[in-house]
Amino acid sequence: MKNRLIRHIPLLLLMAALACKKDNTAPTATSALTIVNSVVGSAGLVTNFDSRTTLKYYSTAQQIGYGSFQEFGSYTGNVPLALSDISDTTHTVYDNPLNLPLHSISTLFLTGTLASPESFLTTDNLPYHLAADSSLSVRFANISPGSNPMSVNIQGSADGSEVASLAYKSVTAFKNYSAKGNINSYTFEFHDATTGNLIASYTMNGINDGVVNTNQNRFRWKNFTIALYDIPGNQHVLLINNY
Known part of the structure; x- marks a missing residue:
């Protein structure tokens, strides 16, 4: 028994040295991508980050629901991307490579209809608060x-006081708004710039909810996109977290 232990001492010493060796491997840098599904008629979009391979249908596939978004943080460089609706994964709603530079933050907006899908990509320069x-x-x-x-406009202010005219498939720059203790909410209204008719509104409630910790407060020191989606006569507003 003693001789067997002696023979294993070099191996044990090597294992101990490896266990104690400091891991100097640096974290791998990447980029951030948000995909927004506003394709009218969509039952839910399924992503395929290897567009050379045809998706196989499965009912439990992770989906980006209609009128929602999903964030991805594992891709950078020239990224092949295809998206299919869960109702028919043999056809693609989107099939194009994305250029995602290292450390970049981007949003891919999917819109149009299932019969005629459209898309556009933004590179997002998030304000620091x-x-x-x-x-x-x-x-x-x-x-x-x-x-x-x-x-x-903000409710109670003149039409167009925040944005005078925002065409389809357009996005404004980020604008800062106060989140001090006397601000509880903002209600933003979308009006038809041609007729002046109120189309939809969105209220950001709980800007000051008594929570001081930035990791728990939903709005303070953060960045958002408020998007009008769906077809005229049935339009809604979506809040997208850009953080």
Whole structure:
């Protein structure tokens, strides 16, 4: 028994050295991509980050529901991407490579209809919020196919006071808004810029909900996109977290 232990001492010493060796491997850098599904008629989009391979249908596939979004953080460079609706994975709604530079933040908006899908990609320059500023930022998107240009205002202010005219498949720059203790909510209104008719509104409630910790407060020091989607007569508003 003693001789057997002696023979294994070199191996045990090597294993101990490897276990104690400091791991100097640096984390792998990547980019961030948000995909928004506003394709009218979609039952849910399934992603395929290897567009050379045809998707196989399976009912439990992870989906980006209609009027929702999903974030991805594992891809960079020239990324092959195809998306299919869960109702028919033999056909693609989108099939194009994306150029996602290292450290970049991008949003892919899918819109149009299943019969005639459309898309556009934005590179997002997110504002940095100093803790002392107590602010948040918002940008606006029109992803409502067939819509007139939209104006945007804060409820109670003149039409177009935030955005005078926002055409279909357009996105504004981010704008900072106060999130100080006296601000509880903002209600943003989308009006048809041609007729002046109110189309839809979105209220950001709970901007000051008593939570000071930035990791728990839903709005303070963060960035959002407020998007108008769906066809005229049935339009809705989606809040997208850009963080």
